[in-house]
Amino acid sequence: MPKKTIPEEEYMNTGHVGCLGCGACHAMRYTLKALGPKTIVSIPACCWAVMPGPFPAKCLEVPLINTAFEVTGASIxxxxxxxxxxGITDVTVVGFAGDGGTADIGIQALSGMVERGTDVIYIMYDNEAYMNTGIQRSSSTPVGAWTTTTPVGTTKDWKKQPKKNMMDIMVAHKIPYAATCSIGFPEDLIKKLRKAKEIRGPKFIQIYAPCPTGWRMQPDKTIEVCRLAIATGAVPLYEVENGVYNISRKPAELKPVKDYLKIQGRFRHLPEEELESIQKNVTREWKILLKKEEFTKGLVDL
Amino acid sequence: MKMVMTGNYASAYGAKVCRAEVISAYPITPQTSVVEKIASLVSSGEMKAQFVNVESEHSAMAALISASMTGARTYTATSSHGLLLMHELLIWAAGARTPIVMSNICRANGPPWSVWADHHDAMAQRDTGWMQVFCEGNQEVLDSIIMSYKLAERPDIRLPSMINEDAFILSHTVEPVDVPDMELVDEFLPSYNPRFKLDVDEPYGFGSLVMPDMYMEFRYKINEAMEAARQGWRDVEKDFEKTFGRNHGGLVEFYNCEDADAVLLIMGSVASTAKDVVDKLCSEGKKVGMARLRVYRPFPVEEIRKLAGMTNIIGICDHSYTFGHWGPMAQEVRGALYGIADQPVMKNYIIGLGGKDMTPEILEKIFLKTLALKDGADQEIEWIGVKGLGGW
Incomplete structure (x- = not known):
């Protein structure tokens, strides 16, 4: 018998109202499998504010509070x-917010929560735009992407700015634990969440959660795009524990980032020179990450 | 125990004697000494509470909503722009039916910057679903916190309550205040234990999306609770008097109103000065009275109608304004008296904005103006003391 690496227990039932191929759906399911039933979840405005189902339905087996868009950090x-x-000490408190609710409107409450050293887990499920409102750009949308508010058109008005790096911002807070995960690598995701549960103080987890609807791709490509994100270095998996970086997956050789971009319709307008520029940046960021790991490993005993 | 203290310390002691379990606050003038006092009571061990030093008033209210949903008794204090920043969450707190109690130190809104008293900050929150009390003195500030928890936590009410005290006039002025024994407060106010809360043994969900076939039902229930709170305030004040031996006049306090030729209707600390002026004018043979509107939400319709039966003229003194249509209290009073027989003559005065001093002399002038009103003979509204207007 092969060893089971994903817990069999389910705390998310059928009946969610997410789209076909929704990555955020997996993010919640694996999160609850990792953390178990003694978990309270706070959800701001985001896809997951709708996905548990309208009143009186609820597809989650844990207590759940809906909060205003920008307050997840304060709520938890x-x-x-x-x-x-x-005097209740055996309950894990989780904030479960999208990228807009985290990197844009919710960043103040998150920063306050981390600075105060609050013993909670903040999860940013990252589908790289305001998907619940209909695919508007957020600061977490990657450079080059089409969204309904970066509509390309004749003026070539795609997203011109790089994706905001929330991990760097969290590390600058001297957070005890921050990690990136992907729903395409559930064992890694569960391992990191279980580790976070055991660490006291604030924890930040960024889960890469593709949105086929907003990324303009077929719903059956969700996991494939996750794999390509890692294989090309576009979305690296790593953790930072007390300032020390540890890269979770290091492909022997990075595939061309084009392989990752070309299966998503949101990048199809990009001219060759823009693709080259993105490739250059991905390679550079990957090298910087390797250097950070190398440099900070030497700091463990400081 | 009798102590001499400011309105802000009375607020802090109010939270203490009620055993508030989670306090979350952000500093703003002139509220700061409330949270400083609570922080020192917590750090000295006199008060057992979690004190969350948030990064904004918006987060303060958000944290309390979630703490209250987890079953804790919660308290905060703010003022002016802090209250305005909370606005979204004030509506959320009422919608989530969380019995949060908050002191608002009433202060004018900018620009231009002002740190002094008026009621525009509180009035801008009228429609949020919070109960609103306006205090005349520091004892009332403390007592209203105890009464608020008692009523707000009632299972059929479950609405938040805002205690309003005037900036500096109460917040930074000392008066003798009786701080009741905590054991006595415990008798009056049992610990908060809501039937539904965030609990891993009973995993409910709160605040989820509702379709149009159910939304209005939730709103109706909030209004039903607010309507019930009107009698609730009358009852809770009676119970309070039985336990603590004092009251603060119910929803509307009547001072010499019976058979008065003219009455000024006032909210907040100006009422204190007005009482002195009433005494002076009565000693000179003039029949004037003062009514103090203490609870603004729920609005005391019956008490206002009762007042209309006592007097022929009501001068409605708003410590606030709505740009374009009277002061807010004047709107409400006129609405409450619409269509009644023998409607009194009514005039609206806008007074004391941004801390403009309301001296006995100014109030006496207003009383005399009001006494001289004839049916329909005067303008509907007058801004008192504005340079270049009406001989000021």
């Missing part, structure tokens, strides 16, 4: 404070 701070006041 309040839940944790109340549990502390009641």
């Amino acid at each position: 701070s309040g839940i944790k404070a109340a549990l502390d006041a009641k």
Whole structure:
């Protein structure tokens, strides 16, 4: 019998109202498998505000509170404070927000929560745009992408700015633990969440969660695009523990980033020189990450 | 125990004697000494509470909503722009039916910057679903916190409550205040134990999307609770008096209103000065009275109609304004008295914005103006003390 690496227990039932091939759906399912039933989840405005189903339906087997768009960090701070006041110590408090709710409108409340050292897990499920409202660009949208507010058109108005690096921002807070995961690598995701659960203080987890609807690709490509993201170095998997970097997956040789971009319709307008520029940046960022790992490993004993 | 303290310390002691479990706050003038005092009470061990030093008022209210949903008794304090920043979450707090109690130190809104008293900040929150109390003195500031928790946590009410105290006039002015024994407060106010909360043993979901066939039902229930809170305030004040031996006049406090020729209707600390002026004018043979509107939400319709039966003229003194159509209290009072027989003559005064001083002399002038009003003979609204207007 092969060893099972994904827990069999389900805390997310059938009946969610996400789109076909939704990556955020897997993100929640694996998160709850990793953390178990003694978990309270706070969800701001995002796809997951809708996905549990309309009242009175709810596809999650854990207590769930809906909060305003920009307050996830504050909401989970309040839940944790109340549990502390009641002397309840065996419950994991999780904020589960999208990239817009994290990197844009919610960044202040998140920063405050991390700075206060709040013992919670903040999860940013990253589908790289405001998908719930209909594919508008966020600061987490990658350079080159089409969205409904970067509509390309005759003025070539695709997203011109690089994706905001939330991991760097979290590391600057001296957060005890931050990690990137991907729904295409569930064992890695579950391992990191379980590790986060055991660490005291604030934890930040960024889950790469493709959105076939917004990325203009077929729903059966969700996992394939996750694999290509890692194989090309476009979305590296790594963790930062007390400032020390550890890259979770290092492909022997990176595939051309074109392989990752060409299966997503949101990049199909890009001219050759733009593709080259993206390739250059991905290679550069990957090298920087390798250097960070090498440099910070030497700091372990400091 | 009798102590001499500011309105802000009375607020802090109010949270303490009620055993608030989670406090989350952000500093703003003139609220700061509330949270400083609570922080020192917590750090000295006198108060057992989680104090969350958030990075904005918006987060303060968000944290309390979630803490309250987890079953904790919660408290915060703010003022002016802090309250305005909270606006979205004030509506959320009422919608989530969280019995949060908050002190608002009433301060004018900018620009131009002002740190002094008026009620525009609180009035801008009228439609959020919060109960709103306006205090005359520091004892009332403390007592209203105790009464608020008692009513707000009632299972059929479950609405947040905002205690309003005027900037500096109450917040930074000392008065003797009786801080009740915590054991006595415990008798009056049992610990908060809501039937539904965030609990891993009973994993409910809260605040999820509802379709149009159910949304209005949720809103109706909030209004039903607010309507019930009107009698609730009357009852809770009676119970409070039984336990603590004092009251603050119910929803509307009547001062010499019976058979008065004219009454000024006032909210907040200006009422104190007005009482002195009423005494002076009465000693000179003039029949004037003062009514203090203490609870603004739920609005005391019956008490206002009762007042209309006591007097012929009501001068409605708004410490605020709505650009374009009277002061907010004037709108509400006129609405409450619409269509009644023998409607009194009513005039709206806008007073004391941004801390403009309301001296006994100015109030006496307003009383005399009001006494001289004839049916329909005067303008509907007058801004008091504005340079270049009406001889000021």
